[in-house]
Amino acid sequence: SSTSRGLGDVYKRQHLFSHGKTYGLLLAASLFLFGSCAIGEDSETWESSVRNAQLVSPEITETSFSTVTNLDGSEDVKLVWPVVPGAGGYAFSLSVVDDPENPEVLVTDSIIDGCSVTFKKREDTKYEVSIKALGNEKMNNKEAEMPTLYTYSTLVPAQAIPVGQEIGEYINSHLIPSDAEQGFELEAGQTYYLNTLIDFGLNTVTFRGDKVNRPIVIVGKEGGIMTQGGLKLKFINFDCTEMTTEIGLLGLGKNPDSSLSTEALGYKAAGANQDGYVINNPVIIQECMIKNLKNSLLYGNKKPWSLRDFRVVDCIVQLNNSGSNSILNLYGANPTNGLIKNLTVRNSTFVNIVKNSSGYFIRYANSSNAQPKKIFGDNDNSMNLTFESNTLCKTMSNKDFGNNMPNTNTITTILKNNIFYDVFRVYQHANTQGPRTFLNNTIWGVDGGTPNSNDTGGRKDSNGNPIATEENPGFTEPFSELNLDLPNGGLSLKPTGTISSTIGDPRWLE
Numbered sequence: 001s002s003t004s005r006g007l008g009d010v011y012k013r014q015h016l017f018s019h020g021k022t023y024g025l026l027l028a029a030s031l032f033l034f035g036s037c038a039i040g041e042d043s044e045t046w047e048s049s050v051r052n053a054q055l056v057s058p059e060i061t062e063t064s065f066s067t068v069t070n071l072d073g074s075e076d077v078k079l080v081w082p083v084v085p086g087a088g089g090y091a092f093s094l095s096v097v098d099d100p101e102n103p104e105v106l107v108t109d110s111i112i113d114g115c116s117v118t119f120k121k122r123e124d125t126k127y128e129v130s131i132k133a134l135g136n137e138k139m140n141n142k143e144a145e146m147p148t149l150y151t152y153s154t155l156v157p158a159q160a161i162p163v164g165q166e167i168g169e170y171i172n173s174h175l176i177p178s179d180a181e182q183g184f185e186l187e188a189g190q191t192y193y194l195n196t197l198i199d200f201g202l203n204t205v206t207f208r209g210d211k212v213n214r215p216i217v218i219v220g221k222e223g224g225i226m227t228q229g230g231l232k233l234k235f236i237n238f239d240c241t242e243m244t245t246e247i248g249l250l251g252l253g254k255n256p257d258s259s260l261s262t263e264a265l266g267y268k269a270a271g272a273n274q275d276g277y278v279i280n281n282p283v284i285i286q287e288c289m290i291k292n293l294k295n296s297l298l299y300g301n302k303k304p305w306s307l308r309d310f311r312v313v314d315c316i317v318q319l320n321n322s323g324s325n326s327i328l329n330l331y332g333a334n335p336t337n338g339l340i341k342n343l344t345v346r347n348s349t350f351v352n353i354v355k356n357s358s359g360y361f362i363r364y365a366n367s368s369n370a371q372p373k374k375i376f377g378d379n380d381n382s383m384n385l386t387f388e389s390n391t392l393c394k395t396m397s398n399k400d401f402g403n404n405m406p407n408t409n410t411i412t413t414i415l416k417n418n419i420f421y422d423v424f425r426v427y428q429h430a431n432t433q434g435p436r437t438f439l440n441n442t443i444w445g446v447d448g449g450t451p452n453s454n455d456t457g458g459r460k461d462s463n464g465n466p467i468a469t470e471e472n473p474g475f476t477e478p479f480s481e482l483n484l485d486l487p488n489g490g491l492s493l494k495p496t497g498t499i500s501s502t503i504g505d506p507r508w509l510e
Helices: 002-013 022-031 167-174 372-376
Strands: 065-069 075-080 090-096 104-112 116-120 126-133 148-153 158-161 182-186 191-194 197-199 205-208 216-219 224-227 231-234 237-239 250-252 277-279 283-286 289-293 305-313 316-319 340-346 349-352 383-388 391-393 411-416 419-421 436-439 442-444
Touching (some): 158 167, 224 231, 340 372
Parallel strands (some): 182 205, 191 216, 197 224, 205 231, 216 237, 224 250, 231 283, 237 289, 277 305, 283 305, 289 316, 340 383, 349 391, 383 411, 411 436, 419 442
Antiparallel strands (some): 065 075, 075 116, 090 104, 090 126
16 A cells, blocks of 8 residues: 555665564565555555654454455465554564463564464464554654554354363253354363263364363263264363263264255255265364273264264274274164265374274275265265374274275275274275275284285285285284373384384374
């Protein structure tokens, strides 16, 4: 704008860096898109009438922030503040304060010639913003004595669950039927109890703890979680030692709502031929540790459920599962259909501390009816199965990795940078007709999962393409149950093989 020229002249006299560090401005150039602001009338000769003044930093409120969606789908945060008449610019600083004791400084005292900045948006992050009005020698205005500080969060607003409250009872009585996403939050570092079944119903919910100091949830015999509206479980450590419910930790609704049927959602009109139910909102388990899980991590409750987007990211899941309940379990549905359209398991560890000859890692109800076309129709006929940078031990040692998996050319399968240790018949998950990427995976059989002489134990797919290289990662057994009071649950899975020492769950490579 015309007024930016005036500010630019001031910066030149101050050599651009008189109030900050060269590092700060250069870093800002890579992180920010600088805006400008109108300080007064739209005239190149306009100057503020404020002279000989002590300036005050601009006010910032929640409404000063907005989200900007880029063409590639990524998001930025735009911060706009009111002009301070007579200022010679603004010193801007930005830090991540998820851990207030150890802030992550992103920008320090970067000089802004304008009234807005745009920075990359991180999910579930707390920022501290600092803006200080700078002086103007020409007008004899002094810089503000103090900057304006504001804490901005990209976390979903959440109700805090009081320590001492049984989680299921509290949530079930405080859940508000709504189309908007809502949140429930546990206090950092505290221990809670879940002795009943949480039913989030059709509501889209974030249920979270603290990123830095996760709370522990002790799940009782009847404890568990159900959803049919989409759910994000984040930053919580679950102790499932006492849990006996069939649904395992996370179940899909026992009584599917008719609004989620393939008929109501328009999929049957688009070519689907199955009467099922679809959860289109994401279901995500992120940055959690799960101890002594005896049954499924995800359970379809024997209903014909399909998920558009299911993710397990940055988790440690320790099972004590010797039974027939598979880890991702959509088996037993009536009618026999259901699938996960976009499945992502990334940067995670799965360890079973017992031998299992009955359950699978992933199991659908029917191979033919798990084809995406039969649920999502002709216009949405695709499926993505991604396992990337995971360490999987004894899941399962004596039973196929996948069961009733669909086999069609609209499925994209990616297995990349994974360690399969005592995992049987990985190919049962990977034998699809669509594009397949197998890269930097290792496999080692110990008890029941040993690849046999013709490689059908897991190292090659049906076309003879290598899935994994046979290599011992050097893990020490027996594996023990997690100690949720210790970093990474006290588990140590640092691989030592030539390939395996560079792949798997990244936490073990540090």
